[in-house]
Amino acid sequence: MSDKFSREIARMRRIEGQARGIAKMMxxxxxxxxxxxxFAAMEAALRSARMExxxxxxxxxxxxxIELGSKGDQRAKIAELIALLEKQAR
Known part of the structure; x- marks a missing residue:
């Protein structure tokens, strides 16, 4: 398991449990x-995980x-992030 994502993986497993709980309620x-x-609680948990x-x-x-890449790499990473944020804003 990736160290940088270990907390978020645990969080996603809890969210998975929430989804199963909602299905059972239905x-x-x-x-x-x-x-x-x-649903609102699960959506809030997903938003929080996404932000992390x-x-x-x-x-x-x-x-x-920024530290190691070329200017082109830097621009590409920033453009990728902006495109993602624009998509999520829709």
Whole structure:
């Protein structure tokens, strides 16, 4: 397991458990508001995990490109990040 992602992998496993829990709630025909609240909790956990991976990317991949890469590599990494953020904003 990658050290830089170990905490996020654990977090994703908890989110996976949340998804299974939501499916079980739906199978049990639980109250819709309760199910929707669990969706909101899972979405918040996913957003948090995504932000942590973004921080890891900035502190590892981007930092490495800035320190070791050529100007072209640096521009490519930054353009890649901007494209991703634009896509997520839609």
């Amino acid at each position: 199978e049990e025909d639980r109250y819709c508001i309760d199910i929707l609240q669990q 991976v973004l921080k890891i990317h900035a502190s590892h991949c981007l930092e490495e490109a």
